[in-house]
Amino acid sequence: MQRNWIRAVIAVIFVGLLAVPLIYKRVLSARHSADLAQSRSAALERYGFAFQEVSKAVGINFIHKAPTLDPKLKHIMEQVASMGAAVSVVDFDRDGWDDLYVANSGEGSRNALYRNLGNGTFEDVADRVGLADVNKPGTGVSMGAVWGDYDNDGYEDVLIYKWGKPELYHNDGGKHFTRVTEQAGLPSWVNANTAIWFDYDRDGKLDLFLGGYYPENIDLWHLTTTKMMPESFEYAQNGGRKYLFHNLGNGHFEEVSQQLGIDSRRWSLAAVAADLRGTGYPDLFIANDYGVSELYFNEGGKHFREVGKETGVGYAPKSGMTASVGDILNQGRYDIFVSNISEEGVLVQGNNLWVPEPGTSGNSIKYENMANAMGVELGGWSFGTQFGDLNNDGYLDIYEVNGNVSLDQDQSYWYDYSKVAGGNKAIISDAANWPSLRGRSLSGYQQKRVWINDGAGQFREVSQLVGVTDRFDGRAVVLGDFSNNGALDAVTANQRGPVLFYRNQVTPRNHWIEFALTGRESNRSAIGAEVRLFWNGQEQLQEVSGGSGFCGQNMRRLHFGVGTSTAVDRAEIRWPSGRVQIVNSPRLNMIHKIEEPE
Amino acid sequence: MSGLAPEIRNQQQTAARQRSPLARFFAADNRYLPPAFITLILLVSQLSFGLLESLSRTLLAIAVSMGCDFALALLIYRKIPNLASAYITGISVGILLRSPEFWPYTLCSVLAIMSKYVLRWRGRHLWNPSNFAISAMLLLTPEYVATLSVQWGNTIWPMLIVWALGVLIVLRVKRFHITATYVVSFVVLAWIRTFFTGHPFLAEVAPITGPMYQLFIFFMITDPRTTVKPRWAQCLVALLVAVVEMILRLFENVHAPYYALAIVGPIANAVEIAITTRKRTPVPERLAVA
Numbered sequence: 094m095q096r097n098w099i100r101a102v103i104a105v106i107f108v109g110l111l112a113v114p115l116i117y118k119r120v121l122s123a124r125h126s127a128d129l130a131q132s133r134s135a136a137l138e139r140y141g142f143a144f145q146e147v148s149k150a151v152g153i154n155f156i157h158k159a160p161t162l163d164p165k166l167k168h169i170m171e172q173v174a175s176m177g178a179a180v181s182v183v184d185f186d187r188d189g190w191d192d193l194y195v196a197n198s199g200e201g202s203r204n205a206l207y208r209n210l211g212n213g214t215f216e217d218v219a220d221r222v223g224l225a226d227v228n229k230p231g232t233g234v235s236m237g238a239v240w241g242d243y244d245n246d247g248y249e250d251v252l253i254y255k256w257g258k259p260e261l262y263h264n265d266g267g268k269h270f271t272r273v274t275e276q277a278g279l280p281s282w283v284n285a286n287t288a289i290w291f292d293y294d295r296d297g298k299l300d301l302f303l304g305g306y307y308p309e310n311i312d313l314w315h316l317t318t319t320k321m322m323p324e325s326f327e328y329a330q331n332g333g334r335k336y337l338f339h340n341l342g343n344g345h346f347e348e349v350s351q352q353l354g355i356d357s358r359r360w361s362l363a364a365v366a367a368d369l370r371g372t373g374y375p376d377l378f379i380a381n382d383y384g385v386s387e388l389y390f391n392e393g394g395k396h397f398r399e400v401g402k403e404t405g406v407g408y409a410p411k412s413g414m415t416a417s418v419g420d421i422l423n424q425g426r427y428d429i430f431v432s433n434i435s436e437e438g439v440l441v442q443g444n445n446l447w448v449p450e451p452g453t454s455g456n457s458i459k460y461e462n463m464a465n466a467m468g469v470e471l472g473g474w475s476f477g478t479q480f481g482d483l484n485n486d487g488y489l490d491i492y493e494v495n496g497n498v499s500l501d502q503d504q505s506y507w508y509d510y511s512k513v514a515g516g517n518k519a520i521i522s523d524a525a526n527w528p529s530l531r532g533r534s535l536s537g538y539q540q541k542r543v544w545i546n547d548g549a550g551q552f553r554e555v556s557q558l559v560g561v562t563d564r565f566d567g568r569a570v571v572l573g574d575f576s577n578n579g580a581l582d583a584v585t586a587n588q589r590g591p592v593l594f595y596r597n598q599v600t601p602r603n604h605w606i607e608f609a610l611t612g613r614e615s616n617r618s619a620i621g622a623e624v625r626l627f628w629n630g631q632e633q634l635q636e637v638s639g640g641s642g643f644c645g646q647n648m649r650r651l652h653f654g655v656g657t658s659t660a661v662d663r664a665e666i667r668w669p670s671g672r673v674q675i676v677n678s679p680r681l682n683m684i685h686k687i688e689e690p691e
Numbered sequence: 692m693s694g695l696a697p698e699i700r701n702q703q704q705t706a707a708r709q710r711s712p713l714a715r716f717f718a719a720d721n722r723y724l725p726p727a728f729i730t731l732i733l734l735v736s737q738l739s740f741g742l743l744e745s746l747s748r749t750l751l752a753i754a755v756s757m758g759c760d761f762a763l764a765l766l767i768y769r770k771i772p773n774l775a776s777a778y779i780t781g782i783s784v785g786i787l788l789r790s791p792e793f794w795p796y797t798l799c800s801v802l803a804i805m806s807k808y809v810l811r812w813r814g815r816h817l818w819n820p821s822n823f824a825i826s827a828m829l830l831l832t833p834e835y836v837a838t839l840s841v842q843w844g845n846t847i848w849p850m851l852i853v854w855a856l857g858v859l860i861v862l863r864v865k866r867f868h869i870t871a872t873y874v875v876s877f878v879v880l881a882w883i884r885t886f887f888t889g890h891p892f893l894a895e896v897a898p899i900t901g902p903m904y905q906l907f908i909f910f911m912i913t914d915p916r917t918t919v920k921p922r923w924a925q926c927l928v929a930l931l932v933a934v935v936e937m938i939l940r941l942f943e944n945v946h947a948p949y950y951a952l953a954i955v956g957p958i959a960n961a962v963e964i965a966i967t968t969r970k971r972t973p974v975p976e977r978l979a980v981a
Contacts, residue, residue: 099766100808107809110802114831326840409745438833439945440840443791470791471834508943509890515840516897517847526897528890 136558140545141484141603144560144583144595152214153207155592158199160234160256163316168529171498172506173313174198176286176306177256178568178586179237179644183249184209185222186267191573191648193584194224194251195592196235200314202228204235204253209575223270224251224262233257233282237569237644241290241299243340245617249649254285254303256313263344276344283309284333290639291366291375292616292669294394298340299616299639304361304379305333319524323360326514326521327410329383332360337397354397359384363416365641367427368623370455373671375621378406380413380431386445390456405450405460411442415643419480419489420634421467421546422448425625427634429460432475432493432643436536439507443470444478444493468552469493469544474536477643481572481581485603485654487631488546494567494585498530499537506533538564541585565590573648579605579682581652586644602657604681608664609650610637613689615669618649622669622689627662628655655681726778728860729910732853733782736902739849748796749785755800756781763808776820777804779910783821787906788828790836799824799836810957813964817957819917826953829946838946839903850900857909866913872926873908874899876933887941898948907948917956919963928959 137143148154157178159171166173177198182191190209197204203225207215219225228234233255240249248264261277262270284307290299307313308331311321323329335355338346350356359381366375374391381387385407389397401407411433418427426449433442446469447460464470472478473495480489498506509528513521520526541561544552556562565587572581576596583595599605606626610619620639625632635651655661661681666674668689679685737743760777764770784799803824807816810823828836861867881895888895898904912918912932918925936951944950 096767103763103767103805104809107802107805110798110805111827111831113798118834436837438829439837441790441835441837465791505943508940508945509894511840511945512890513894513897515901515903516893517850517900519847520893520897520900523893526891526893528888528894 133560136555136560137598137600140555140559141486141600142559142580143598144543145598146560146563146593147596148592148594150214151594151596152216153193153592153594155195155197155205155217157587157589157592158197158202159589160198160200160313162313165316165319166313166524169524169527170530171500172510172527172530172535173524175498175566175588176568176644177234177236178566178588178590179235180569180571180584180586180592181238181240181640181646182571182573182584182648183240183251183646184649185240185249185251185264187248188267190577191575191650193571193592194219194238194240195586196237196253196644197228198234198236200228200230200234202234204228204238213576222268223272224253227253227260228255233284236286237288239288239290239640239646240618240649241301241620241639242617243290243299243301244344245298245612247617249618252288252290252301252303254283254288256284256307257282259283259285259288259303273344277338277346278348279338279346280309280336280348282312283336284311284313286362286644287364287379288640289364289366290618290620291377292621293337293366293375293377293391293397294339295374295615295621295669295671296340296342296394297612297614297616297670298342299618299620300340301336301338301346302364302366302377303336303338304364305335305358306360306362306382308333308358320522322522322524322527323383324518324522326383326412329360330358331522332358332381332383334358335361335379353395354399355389357387357399359387362414363431363641363643365416365418365429366621366639367418367636368621369418369427369429370458371426372455373667378416378418378429380416382412382414383410384413385410386413386416386431404458405462406445406447411445413445414476415478415493417479417641418636418638421446421480421489422550423488423548423631423633425632425634426454427636428463430469430478430480430491432472432478434474434536435471436474436507439511441471444472444475446470463550467550468554469542472542473539475542476568477570477585477645479570479572479642479645479647481647482605482652482654483543483572483581483583483597483599484545485579485599485605485656486548487603487628487633487654487656487658488548489633490546491542491544491552492561492570492572492583493542493544494570494587495536495541496539496564496566496587497536498534498588499564499566500530500532500534502534502538504533506530506535510535537566540564541567561595563587563593565593569643569645571642571645571647572652574607574650574652577684579607579652604655604658605653606655606661606664606679606681607650607652607684608666609684609686610666610668611686611688612668612670613691614672615689619668619689623667624651624653625665625667626653626655627665628660629658631655650684723775724860724864725910726775726782728856729779729782729906731856732902732906733786736849743786748790748793749782751793752785752788752796752800753778753781755797756784756804759801759804760807763804767808776916780804780821783906783910784824787821787825787839787903788836789839792835795828795832795836799828802827812961813968815960815964816917817960818953819911819914819956822911822949822952822956826946826949829949838949839906840901850902850905853902853905857905861909861913864913864915866915866918866925868922869913869918869925869929870908872929873912873933876930877936880933880937884937884940904948907952912952917960919959924959924963928955931955931959
């Protein structure tokens with residue numbers, strides 16, 4: 094009798110456990126609906142900021158065109174040709190207003206350079222300055238662009254990386270750009286999806302990292318074989334090679350990757366450089382699709398040592414899509430964000446937020462993935478992600494774009510995709526084995542993520558509440574203060590979709606400060622310079638970046654929010670040359686233009 | 692066994708004792724053989740490829756499974772159970788379930804073990820525990836869970852080794868016919884599916900080359916506790932699982948093998964239980980019931 098009673102109780106518990114997920118989802122859904130009902134002004138009041146999409150009003154009318162590759166890929170064209178929308182921020186004419194360079198990827202399509210007119214609007218001047226017609230048939234198509242003053246003449250030059258011939262353009266005084274690819278010694282063909290400028294040997298001249306995705310001997314428009322896909326969904330090492338171009342200082346570059354220890358054929362999608370160990374030399378982090386990420390410690394500018402497994406970031410293979418660094422807990426050191434793929438019920442990789450383990454530093458630094466614990470794990474089919482203090486509360490927030498291929502909204506390619514993705518090398522690596530896409534979506538129409546940081550280790554997703562409501566296939570996102578008013582606006586480039594300009598309105602309660610750095614002994618762009626800001630017992634570290642996220646580059650200036658504090662103790666600037674400069678009590682709510690001291 | 696003469700029984704026991712430790716380990720009646728094999732797969736795959744979501748999640752699933760089985764057996768039967776099957780359940784959940792969260796591993800393991808004690812009919816549990824729980828998780832919490840989808844690295848050797856070892860083990864435990872029937876059925880039905888989908892044969896057959904299927908065919912569909920008894924019926928059930936899976940695949944169901952086994956397995960068990968009970972019941976009693 095007693096045993097039957099026990100059995101009955103266990104049966105009730107069993108049914109209860111089965112019901113728990115349904116009840117939990119219902120409660121969450123009700124709470125979310127209540128949140129959505131809030132007005133924009135309430136969002137501004139509650140979260141300290143709100144976005145408004147204003148691309149048309151500011152003069153940005155850009156629709157990305159995807160390439161049409163070899164007919165042998167016709168059955169999966171949209172899936173293969175799913176990258177290329179890119180955007181980067183630069184003040185190319187040094188007028189004090191940040192401009193936007195937008196990549197296009199259709200054969201013969203034109204890139205755009207939106208010059209910021211300083212009155213809240215932009216004008217496309219790419220044709221006029223010679224940066225529009227860069228996707229001529231036979232030369233490949235743009236995948237992105239990174240800006241850096243490689244010859245230290247004071248004007249930002251640009252590398253356009255492509256599935257095709259990478260092109261370097263010299264900025265002639267902000268008026269025109271001259272193609273200098275051959276003089277620079279760049280390779281004839283790289284199927285690249287990432288490039289960054291950084292001065293790895295601190296010689297004052299910017300060097301260039303270029304990461305291949307498809308192997309460089311593949312011309313995607315003239316395939317000799319269909320066996321050009323990744324050999325594995327998680328362990329592929331048959332991608333493009335990596336290049337490290339050492340700047341020789343006379344407009345020439347020398348390729349030194351293998352010589353310096355960078356020898357990988359993983360499928361790179363993003364790279365970021367930062368001094369993760371406080372050595373003064375920038376380390377290199379690479380997020381790879383179809384496999385683990387790689388972290389290269391820079392050993393005095395003379396050698397790179399891959400330490401992915403050693404540090405914990407290179408163990409679990411996922412689909413790395415973006416790489417960005419930020420000091421999210423105001424600890425004075427960098428955390429690393431890598432976006433991955435999560436699709437309900439099919440593949441839940443989850444993003445990685447690599448936070449240094451307490452008590453580890455220097456060469457023994459170890460990272461722990463805190464994405465789950467901090468609430469930034471589930472994005473979608475995620476691409477570009479950037480850190481930035483969106484509400485100026487003193488903590489870095491995260492903006493992530495999602496969505497892969499949006500075609501027929503009611504039909505999904507996931508079933509067929511998962512069939513081959515789980516198959517053996519002989520099957521997955523041959524495009525001929527891939528089932529036809531037939532107009533179906535693959536993680537399409539996904540909402541974006543805006544995670545605000547509470548400073549205590551938790552992020553909250555507020556995209557829909559603060560006005561980020563688009564469902565385009567987001568690729569690159571960049572943050573910049575385009576109005577010079579201390580608010581970080583967001584610009585997103587969408588595959589086969591428009592460039593969106595989200596203007597940010599931030600509560601005046603919170604204060605800010607920005608630093609525009611110019612190197613003298615260091616590279617003029619000051620890429621690699623770090624600013625450590627101290628205020629109200631807080632310390633936040635930021636670096637001038639030569640490219641981050643996915644196919645993106647944020648504004649060069651460093652932007653800090655300080656919350657309601659009315660004063661800052663000091664800013665410590667460490668220049669790439671090693672020189673340290675202290676700026677005591679810099680004024681708030683203004684841009685500080687600082688040149689490296691003699 | 693109990694019907695044998697004492698001297699014969701003694702001879703057999705003596706023979707068993709005289710076997711070498713290795714022979715005893717690989718004996719068909721060694722219930723620790725499958726757990727040992729699945730542990731080997733787990734360790735090799737994790738050390739060489741990082742197959743698991745994380746080792747801590749898998750260990751959590753194993754601990755919860757064994758703990759739950761121990762507690763329920765003690766509570767209901769007042770006896771300490773052999774935890775080998777709970778270990779396999781935990782390790783299966785730990786490998787096959789993919790989630791960045793920890794709670795799905797706990798919930799799935801608890802559901803798996805509880806299903807053994809709750810979903811019973813006439814003294815037998817109907818579902819393979821891990822199959823039931825993983826199917827339930829996929830249906831109820833698709834936002835948080837998926838299943839194993841990675842390969843054995845990017846070469847064919849690890850896959851061949853696992854296949855070879857797997858075959859060896861199911862041969863030893865006399866369940867090879869189940870695995871073989873399913874594999875042959877899957878391959879033939881994959882070929883048939885190409886006529887419906889228009890996809891290449893290799894695309895249709897691709898899933899069976901992945902680790903998920905190898906765990907499925909070596910450990911899940913061969914589970915002695917939840918398969919029917921006659922060999923011919925075991926083959927028939929394996930065939931039916933493959934057929935239902937094919938139907939689900941034609942409807943583009945990503946988790947077709949799990950759901951197919953979750954549908955066919957308990958029906959087959961229920962039919963067998965009903966038939967067995969009917970045979971055991973004396974004729975007059977049956978007539979009286981009728």
